[in-house]
Structure formats: structure tokens, C-alpha cells
Amino acid sequence: MSAQSVPATRPTRKLKAGITNDPATVEAAQRLRYRVFSEEYDSDLGADTPGIDADNFDRHCDHLVVTDETTGALVATTRVLHQNKVARTGGFYSEGEFELDAFYQLSGNIAELGRTCVHPEYRNGATITLLWATLAEYLVKHDVQYLIGCASISMADGGLKAWNIARYLQREFMADQAFRVTPRRELPHLAHPVAVDRPVDVPALIRAYMRLGARVCGEPCWDPEFRCADVLVVLEVSRLASRYSRHFMGRV
Secondary structure, eight states, rough: OOOOOOOOOOOOOOOOEEEEOOOHHHHHHHHHHHHHHHHHTTTOOTTTTTOOOOOOGGGGEEEEEEEETTTEEEEEEEEEEGGHHHHHHHOOGGTTTTOHHHHHHHSSSEEEEEEEOOOOGGHHHHHHHHHHHHHHHHHHHHTEEEEEEEEEEEEETHHHHHHHHHHHHHHEEEEEEGGOEEEOOOOGGGGGOOOOOOOOOOHHHHHHHHHOEEEESOOOEEEEETTTEEEEEEEGGGOOOHHHHIITTTOO
């Protein structure tokens, strides 16, 4: 009688999200960031400490983390820099890539989302939903009207993919004129777009931003440290897509 293999079942995951400034937890987030970003963008990120993605903004940010309680592993993270901390940092992180004059003319609080990443084995709806729900609570609690952040696109192919994605986003999801920005470093000339007759493969995280109601604010910027193209996105919190508003804000 032949033996039959029994499919292995994945252990039930119990995920927990929270906001922290605990140094040990922040370091775990920095290690996850390094792992994900160095693999995806084939870059050492200019890291001062091997295996850790850290910068001067980290100590002024609130860090949102998702942890698998069954293993204790930190599996997703993002960080938020509120406008009331900008005096300490000298500006938002994205000001190193874009002129943000238009945003300083707006009435209402701004917060910046950055360094968002999810462990490859946890890139599913449950993890992302939990991260976004925690973010939604933060935005309400801290009276944030505008959420901005840099969304990255790999330049591994020299830039063809990045240009086509950027053009698609500008065509379908362009922000109003009041939110337009100018990149400080244009993409290399070798990366100018060539029309391709196939669907645009938008990165999952950018698709998630657009589903939330985010819009892109103009041309992409070249980020040589991460070897990627960045587009600045903005989310008007009051216009958070209705289905996400009901799902997330209902629990605040």
C-alpha cells in the first residue's frame, strides 16, 4: 500500500499591531527594513551598521509595527513623522527628494509615512489591513489632515518599468494642482520612457495606497541610495476611500 503525503498546514497566526518608540523594537523594525529593501533594490542602503536601515529621522518618528505573537517576530512596519516634530528634524524626509512648498501653504496638519515594508511571508490582506487600521487610528488621534510619503519603484531594468508606472499613475491618479511638487533629482536620461504594449505592473504597496484614495503629486525623483524611482503620494484623510473609512475608522 503506497503512502500518501499529507499537505502541511500553516500554523495559525495571531497578529498584533501597535505604535512604539521602544529602542529594541525600533531596531527590530530597522533590521526588517534592511532585509526587505536591500533585497528588493539590490543596495546596501548606505547603512552605517551592517544589517540595519536607520537614519536621523527614526528617533523623531512614531513606529507602527505588526508582530506575529505565535513567534514573536516583527513582520511589518512603517513610521510616521508628524508635522509637530519637523522643527527637530529640519523638514520631512521627502524634502530631500521633492520641493514641498505647496504643502506648507495648506491649512491643516501634515504627517509623513515612510519606510513601509512587510516580511515576504506575510504579504497578505490580514497584515496590510492591520497596519492600515493602526495608521487610521493614529491619523484621527493626532488630527492629521494630509498624509504624504515617497512610494518607490525599482530601477533594476534601467528605468523603463519606473517610467511606465509613473506615467500610468500620473494619468490615472494625479493629485490636484494644489498638491503638485517638483523632484530635486530627475530620473537619469537613459531611463526616458518607451511605450510598451502590455499592462503596467504597479508595485503592491503603491496599489494599496491608491485603493486608500492616495494620489501622486507629479514627476518621479531618482533615489541613488536605494537605486529606485520615488513618487510623492498624498492622501487627504477626509477623502479616505469610503469602504476603507467604514472598515478602519469605525473602530476608532
